[in-house]
Amino acid sequence: MPERQRADARRNYARILAVAEAEVAAHGAAASLEQIARTAGVGSATVRRHFPTRRALLEAVSRTRIEALCVRAHDLTGTGDSHTALLEWLSDVVDYCVSARGLAAALAYDGAGSDPVHENACSAAVEEAAGPLLRRAAQDGAVASDVTVEDLITLIVGIVLATEHHPDPATRAHRLFRLTVAGLSPQS
Incomplete structure (x- = not known):
């Protein structure tokens, strides 16, 4: 404003x-x-x-949580094991999206392109903040080098939106997040 x-x-x-x-x-x-x-x-x-758009309203409503996620990503960058730091941050994103209705939609990519009225400021801020976490994990071989923050946020948004009407959305979302991280193969 x-x-x-x-x-x-x-x-x-x-x-x-x-x-x-x-x-x-x-x-x-x-x-x-x-x-x-x-x-x-x-x-x-x-x-x-x-x-001017529903997204602009959702972004304004979500601003405080987005800023907190960005600070958290910055705090975790360079600390401990890169894989653990990245997963801890992603788990925080799941928590925030489950607890703050509308946040997942604010982070969703809508393909609006470069029109500044429709630009997704929430996703841009999260991508910028999480980039160093992901790059470090990729450099350490903890994640595939072609994984992007956009990929990870898209997975989380999908999980959160798919579970928002579940009787226990947080538990269900975290279960699906763990499955996504571990893959479908049984652990040996």
């Missing part, structure tokens, strides 16, 4: 964001923009002026 906005525009932004956080927590990424506008006491055009 630009600092040069009028005071009423800043108040509207803050009110819309607070309502959106509650709506996304309750209803996930499909939270009604019209309901958000009604609850915030503004018109739907005001919501769209501040958040």
